[in-house]
Amino acid sequence: MLFNSYPFILGFLPVVLVVYGALGESRWRQATPFFLIAASLFFYAWWNWHYLLLFLFSIAFNYLWSRLLGPIPPAGAAASARARRLILGVGIAVNVALLGYFKYRDFLVGSVNGALGLAWPLLHMELPLAISFFTFEQITYLMSCYRGEEGTGDFVSYAMFITFFPHLIAGPIVRYQEIYPQFNRRTQFRLSAENLTPGLMIFAIGLFKKVILADTFRDYVGPVFEAHFLPSFPDAWGATLAFALQVYFDFSGYSDMAIGLARMFGVRFPENFDSPYKCTNMVEYWHRWHITLSFFLRDYVYIPLGGNRRGELRQHLNLFLTMLVGGLWHGASWTFVVWGALQGVALSINHAWRKHSTRRLPALAGVALTFGVTLFGYVFFRSTTFTRAWQIVRGMVGANGFAWRAEFGSFTSEMYRNILKGLLVVWFCPNRQTIMQWDWLGDYVYAAAFVVLAVVSVLNLANPPAFVYFQF
């Protein structure tokens, strides 16, 4: 079920909120977690119920496997520690294998076929919804159990943590330790105005970003990235800039909706975006773009690889490998691998610059350079083939001419007008976190702003397209 759809907004959400609220005030309050789990599974199955069994298997396996880990052995029990490491390793391997089978099998087989001239069959399987997200979250849970962190062991809390519908489909990638304490607060399982009010507002802001902003830019991307003609300078730049705005408003809008929904139920999710296009360097960018993924990659890939503890050269290699994994996580395609590699190289250069140079770029130049590198990466991120990506890169440097494409007519000028407005928003407008801290907004202004955002978005919901990040 999409957050930006009538069935969700007019059906699922109100019903779940009402039942949740009623249960919380009744003598059956203890049943609330079971209701939330059931509702979340229904939410998951709405899209494609065939993969519900896979999802349930994954939950059951990870929970049972986490029980095998047992408590942290006393110091000196080396054999027990080795056994736990082995169990953890197998658990992570099973998760990665499941992800690999469904998401990367065809990619690997296709690559081998291409390299060796073989014709091994491809499965062409539909990717189970949200598999990248729930796999990563369950790996974090196994790690929490391995480290003996508080609270691990309660199956209902665990199932609720994994299935909780606000983050189920496309994140943010939350950790058990962030969510578990919130499910166990005494005041939990009750609706409150203190949570519903900001939750609704955050959800409305996210919905507006997705429906009104992101979907506007989406219309400018496909005609260039999915076409066959050689894009000219304005076509190539326009489509790439439009994609940068689309993916930002789409994913940050989705994250806002997820954060707002969780807040309605009294759960606070970590922030996932913090005006990333305002960043002055790539290191900062990756601290403010898809923040929860960045932290996951840092904690579960970069640091285990050695981080910056084994010398500078190794640090750069680790960064590169980490971003390569990040690229592959986004999609099973060599274009995503190249995108990840570009991010790794950019981060390495940025770290090296910081270490070896005392010169700092002026803020404006830093923003321009960071945004430029991001745009260059997006060409590979959005293109489905290297041929197309290369044609667009050539278009961006003027190798395909500077003429506005006659067939597009006013489309190109309209695109640039909207891109300009979009850039003004991302560079100069306050972000959602800032807006939510404006205490000077009176009740009437607050309510009016909410109604305008919500009504305009809901009235434009017809034919909702999926979120960009649903494919991951």
Add this chain to the structure above:
Amino acid sequence: MAAARRLRLMLSWLVAAVAAVIVLNILVNPWGAWRFHLVPGKYRRVRAERVVTPYLLRTAAPDTLLLGSSRTLYGMKIEQGVHDGVENAALSGSRLQEIAKEVDIALRNPHLRRVIWGVEFYTIDAYTDSCSPDTCARLDGDWRITLTDNLLSADTFVASYRMIGRALQGKIAADARQPIPWPKAFICRQFANPPPPTLAGMDEQRRLREISQLPEYRQFDYSPRLFQLFLEIVQRIRRAHVELIAYVPPVDQFELEMIRQTGRWPDFQRWKRELAQHLSYTDYSGYNGIARSDRMFIDAWHMEPAVGATIMRQLLGDSIPDCPDAAIVAGSALRVTADNVGAMLALQDRRKDEATAAPNVYSTTIAAVIAKRYGHIAAPDLSARR
């Protein structure tokens, strides 16, 4: 308490705003989804026919129904969708599956006496063997899309607002007040002063843009299954004792060249031959007087409303307007039956050969478009024939 007060305000205002939108849309009923309406239907303007037509088909009770693609939609344009007992149910890029559903709904109307169908070559392309999900849902009467289209849509809200505005000002365009079939004097006035844009009146850049967007024929794949579906629709109309008047709409010479230069002229002719085995039709397509008169086209695809209006008069057996362009339209018509189809197709071939004997603006422009469209891919082998 502050949060509770704020929440109460948010929810109550939200409910009030949504309710206001819904009530306005119900009362104004801009898409004609139900018979009740506060504002008369004559103030309606159909801009998104794929939304409006499925609803109007159920509530209007016309005696004449127009079917076809955007050529019929724009060429026999009815501003309000239905007027003077004639409903234009043509859809842009219509597919046969959609037309089949339209016909099923239309035949429930006891007042329906005739169907005028602008049959299209492209609808037999296997690529078009589908139905737009939303259009089909509307034609199937899916309650979910009916509710969201008519009650919870920004487009509907804006249309309601504008319809009220037109009604308050009593504003109906002069063209939209004309009786149908359109009067001869009106048609001649339109030929003399066609509403912009026209293909002939465009600057060179825009003209090239329009021509560059002509439909794809290179991958055309003749579908016997779709032709069978076409015949089933014809049978359904006949079984309901509704008169069926079929015509092949005019095609600009640029598009004819696109068909010919992508090697599809034999398919075009074959389709017409098979058509004639099952029903008589009037053929306005081909290398005729209309095709080479750019002033008779809105753009590279669509005939001018004056052309469509003349065609409708001719199809209904009414007299032709007394102006030279109307005479060209009428003179381009070929009445094709099972008995004369061979001769008519031979005539079409002869006209084609004459028109393409030497390079001209149509053939050279389309050759350039084809080369540009496929970029580094070699232009198709023009001698290819299937």
